[in-house]
Amino acid sequence: xxxxxxxxxxxxxxxxxxxxxxxxxxxxxxxxxxxxxxxxxxxxxxxxxxxxxxxxxxxxxxxxxxxxxxxxxxxxxxxxxxxxxxxxxxxxxxxxxxxxxxxxxxxxxxxxxxxxxxxxxxxxxxxxxxxxxx
Amino acid sequence: xxxxxxxxxxxxxxxxxxxxxxxxxxxxxxxxxxxxxxxxxxxxxxxxxxxxxxxxxxxxxxxxxxxxxxxxxxxxxxxxxxxxxxxxxxxxxxxxxxxxxxxxxxxxxxxxxxxxxxxxxxxxxxxxxxxxxxxxxxxxxxxxxxxxxxxxxxxxxxxxxxxxxxxxxxxxxxxxxxxxxxxxxxxxxxxxxxxxxxxxxxxxxxxxxxxxxxxxxxxxxxxxxxxxxxxxxxxxxxxxxxxxxxxx
Numbered sequence: 001x002x003x004x005x006x007x008x009x010x011x012x013x014x015x016x017x018x019x020x021x022x023x024x025x026x027x028x029x030x031x032x033x034x035x036x037x038x039x040x041x042x043x044x045x046x047x048x049x050x051x052x053x054x055x056x057x058x059x060x061x062x063x064x065x066x067x068x069x070x071x072x073x074x075x076x077x078x079x080x081x082x083x084x085x086x087x088x089x090x091x092x093x094x095x096x097x098x099x100x101x102x103x104x105x106x107x108x109x110x111x112x113x114x115x116x117x118x119x120x121x122x123x124x125x126x127x128x129x130x131x132x133x134x
Numbered sequence: 135x136x137x138x139x140x141x142x143x144x145x146x147x148x149x150x151x152x153x154x155x156x157x158x159x160x161x162x163x164x165x166x167x168x169x170x171x172x173x174x175x176x177x178x179x180x181x182x183x184x185x186x187x188x189x190x191x192x193x194x195x196x197x198x199x200x201x202x203x204x205x206x207x208x209x210x211x212x213x214x215x216x217x218x219x220x221x222x223x224x225x226x227x228x229x230x231x232x233x234x235x236x237x238x239x240x241x242x243x244x245x246x247x248x249x250x251x252x253x254x255x256x257x258x259x260x261x262x263x264x265x266x267x268x269x270x271x272x273x274x275x276x277x278x279x280x281x282x283x284x285x286x287x288x289x290x291x292x293x294x295x296x297x298x299x300x301x302x303x304x305x306x307x308x309x310x311x312x313x314x315x316x317x318x319x320x321x322x323x324x325x326x327x328x329x330x331x332x333x334x335x336x337x338x339x340x341x342x343x344x345x346x347x348x349x350x351x352x353x354x355x356x357x358x359x360x361x362x363x364x365x366x367x368x369x370x371x372x373x374x375x376x377x378x379x380x381x382x
Contacts, residue, residue, distance in 0.1 A: 042232060069333055076275050
């Protein structure tokens, strides 16, 4: 068992790509993509996100990585309205950048860490230094 | 004969004695959704122009696409309570509108539908509860307050005006009329504001001087509500008059 992850992006390709990247670092972790609108265009879909959260959950909780604007709104709506009551209490949106956050969170989740720990690790990705003198 | 005059709406009301009752039923909700769809079609390009100035130029297209899907789905429901109609509208919106309008209006409709419960028809008090539930839902999902240059700037004053009118003894018609006026005023008041939520907030001070598209579509919905309620009312009067006429 481990914390599951859901990657939400306005673009289906971005979501799938991030899942591919993060999954390579953490083969045993459930990572679901929920990107794009239901017609395949740019956008987000709360019902699709809710299904992804349900699929990612195995009882230890789900961390959702969302890109911008309506991705966050749709993820919030999915948690508030569309997932089952028991999952609702253990699903949350990360305060984190999508790519870095998903990769860090996947690695942390693979160790069997708690939702709080995985969430914190994803959050730390926001302040990761990439260029020493940048 | 006097009794007959006192109950012109008898065919549409749960209680035959409630001569002052103003009732919204499933047919009225359907007609409201229909008026919204028609108005959105007419205003689609205007909404998109507003959004082009401070957003991503898709609000008109998104709202129109969402409501076209809503009308198709709701049209296929033969028997449905007002609450079921609104919940269906909300779910349809969530899955067909990719932008922020999807989850926000989706929440508004879902919450209104929840608040109405199983009622086959409702009066202004329950409508007030539904409007309040909508605003709370929108604010929970979007975390916007009045003054952030969003749909809340139209929705919140509309709710306030509706409630005030009822407290002062107003009817469904005067309350929806007050709500329409307040929503339009709130919409116009977004022009000088600097956006603090949504994509327009990325523009910072450059968002000043533009009317918010979300507040504009919300004002449109209140105008449609008034139109549907008043049209519904006058149709019932006409039907009542015909019944009275044929009875004599």
